Amino acid sequence: MDYYSQGSLVAAIVALAIAGYLRVWAKNDREACAFADLSFLIFLWCFPEYLWKTLDSAFWHKVSLAGVMFIPPFVLRYAGTAVPTRPRWYSTLFIAGVWTGAVFALAMLDDRLFESRWYNVAALFYIYPYLGLSLYIVVRHGFGANPSSIERKKYQFLLVGGGIASLVAPMNFLPGTGVAFPPIAAFAVLLFFYFMATGILHLHFFEFPDIVGRAIILVIQVFAFAVVFGVLELVSGRTFWFPLAGIFLISFFLLTFYPVMMRKLGSISSELLVRESRKIQAWVGEFAKRFPECSSLGEIVRTVEEALGGVPFVARASLWIAPEGGVDDGIGVLPVRPDEYLRAFSRFSRRFSMLRFLEHGGSRAGDVALWEDSWDASFPIFLRGELVGVALFLWKEKRPSFREMELLIPFLEGIGLAVENVRQKQGIRRKEHFATVGELAAGLAHEVRTPVGVIKGAAQYLSREAVPKDREFLSIIVEEADRLNSVVTEFLEYARPEDRPPRQISLREPVERALERLLREKGEEARKVRLQSHFGEREVLVNADPPGIERVVFNLLTNAVEAMPDGGDLFVQIQDGDGQAKVSVEDTGSGITEADRRNLFRPFFTTREGGVGMGLAICRRIVEENGGTITVESVPGKGSRFTVKFPRGGGR
Structure with a gap:
């Protein structure tokens, strides 16, 4: 395979890659589509040229030249789409060029005509005017239209790169006219594509000194590739299937067009990723x-x-x-x-x-x-x-x-x-619910307490003269009347909110009073547990109702002591952090099952015999009235921890 056939192959690959890329990813751009069509025709010229040189077949030579004959009008077409205005004769000349190319292609069927020097002379007189008119359009309707700086650079690229390719490429017909000239059309095409890849395909344009500098660097890189391949041949003792010229051409392709394509593919994948990301975010x-x-x-x-x-x-x-x-x-x-x-x-x-x-x-x-x-x-x-x-x-x-x-x-x-x-x-709905329940509870308390009081009084009166057997049953009536009255009292406390306004207090004060009350009222049970308290050195201030907080803590302490009838450890701690003040009461008692924990703060739920089941419900209501929350963590058989949180130094 000689150097020219390898050059034709590389030019064909580059042309096809550019044509495919622009047709897929820039199909709505008229200029890009016109350049894609021109690139495809260059592929139809260069690839059969490569097959002709490789297979030594006259058929592929004719196919190659047939492709060449359609390039001039499409060069004219691309020049027309690259500028803002076009001459009046532009469309007519394009159609005439397509028909002229078809006539030249059909003339190849006659071998005697095809092999004559006049065929090649006529081809040159057809190709050069079209390429010259294309450059004229760039100069007259591009530079002459007062373009922006970016457009001006684009026209410079087209004029220099296209001018060199237009001058050199048609010279492949000179040997057919009897004038000796080396076949270098493929290299002229590659030079043209180099300008396009450096500028137009990068979507930005360099000054010409930059282009020259990049070209020098490219040549150095190509020679470096050639040296590497040469060293590999010497070390391995084998000769690669492509000669030194092939190394130069392959290196040129890799260094010039591969980065461009990779950059474009990277931008495409990024665009697809952004599009998918926006779709997920919108969803x-x-x-x-x-x-x-x-x-x-x-x-x-x-x-x-x-x-x-x-x-x-x-x-x-x-x-x-x-x-x-x-x-x-x-x-x-x-x-x-x-x-x-x-x-x-x-x-x-x-x-x-x-x-x-x-x-x-x-x-x-x-x-x-x-x-x-x-x-x-x-x-x-x-x-x-x-x-x-x-x-x-x-x-x-x-x-x-x-x-x-x-x-x-x-x-x-x-x-x-x-x-x-x-x-x-839900908190707002609960407050509205409490207001309604409070009104009902007040009326219900009156209707229940009055007959209960009468029943209790009558039982106490009868017990004075009753025989011992009857006095026992009358005592039960009095106890149950007291219990019912206690239930009504606790229900009223639960349903009717307190009217006492909150004030700024140290959280330590109500907690200490609750501990003193526990030792005073539950002294015998409290002495069985090991009490540990930690309040910290810094004062923790909250806006709350002191008697209400004391009642909540006392209730939690009482429940903790009752959960440890055989003794255990009771921990009381005050903490502050993240804008919140916390009081935690932890025991090592029997713990609470998951099923009971779900109902723990509901009114009338209790696990103790004789219990009313309003204590924790009232605690929750008091805590919420003071702008706080109450939570519980428990492990059956290991103990429970209740945590009450209030906004630190804030209001409700």
Whole structure:
């Protein structure tokens, strides 16, 4: 294979690559489409030229020249699309050129005519005027139209690169006229494409000194490639199938056009990725708009699972919302206890501080032993430093990239605010409910207490003269009347809010009074437990009702002592952080089962014989009236911890 056939092959490959690229990715651009058509005709010229030189077949020589004959009008067509205006004769000359090319192509069927020198002379007189008129259009209607600086550079590229190719390429016909001239048309085409790749295909244009400098660097790189291949031949002792000229041509192609194509393909893939990202963001964004309208936690879960189910790389998703003590029981299922999950996520964050999604398996798994196989990853949802939920994910086929996962973060972070919004709505409804129940309770208390008082008085009167056997039954009537009266009193306290306004206090004061009351009223039971308290050195201020806070803490302390009839440890702690003040009461008693924990703050729910079941319900109502929350954590057989939180130094 000689140097010219290899040059023709490289030129054909470059022409076909450019034609295909522009036709696919710039099909709406008239200038790009015109250049794509011209590049394809150059391919139809150069590739048969390569086959002719390789196979020594006259047929492919004729096919090659037939392609050449259609190039002049398409050069004219491209020049016309590259400038803002065109001459009046432009369309007529283009059609005439196509017909002239067809006549030259048909004339090749006559071998005697094809092999005559006059055929080649006529071809030159046909090709050169068209190429000259194309350059005239660039000069007259490009430079003459007062172009911008970028357009001017483009016309300079076309004029220099196209001018050299137009001058040199047709000289392949000179040997047919009897004038000896080396076949260098393929190299002229490559030079033309070099200008196009350096400027137009890069979508920006350099000054001509820059072009010369880049060309010098390119030549040095080509020679470096040639030296490398030469060394490989010497070391291996084998001769490659392509000669030194082929090395130069292949190096030219790799160094000139490969980076351009890779850059274009990279921009295409980036564009596709951005398009897919926008599609995902738009999809989850539509569901995020529904959050303010959600009226329950179940509605939030359905919205989130529907949104994530439509994400291309998510096979299945689930949402767990942490229970809010005294407010609701949360929703969903977390594979492990919340405290275990937080510890695992903390360890994961220390190792991979930039990642937000906790992997449940693989090299970045937080704690593999904790997770079940049904989920691949999870995303913890925090609000003001507290864990309010966890989104669980099962990926499709393979784990998505970090960039894909990050598309979901704004949507997932909005879940915390949606949960808070729903709970605030529920709090408003509860207050309205309490107002209605309070009115009913006042009337009910009057209707119940009056007959109960009469019954108790009558029983006490009869017991004075009753025989011992009857006096026992009358005593039961009096006790049950007192119990019923106590139930009515506690129900009134639960249903009717306190009128005492809150004031700024040190949280330590009501807690200490509750401890003193515990030792005073429950001294015998309290002495069986080991009491430990930690209040810290800094004073923690809150705006609250002191008697109400004292009652809440006393109730929690009493329950803790009663949960440890055989003794145990009782811990009382005051903390502040993240703008909140916390009081926690923890015991090592029998603990609370999951089923009981769900009903713990509901009125009239009790696990003690003879208990009314209003204590914790009243605690929740008092805490909420003071702008706080109450939560419980418990492990059956190990103990329970109740935590009361108030805004630090704030109002309700």
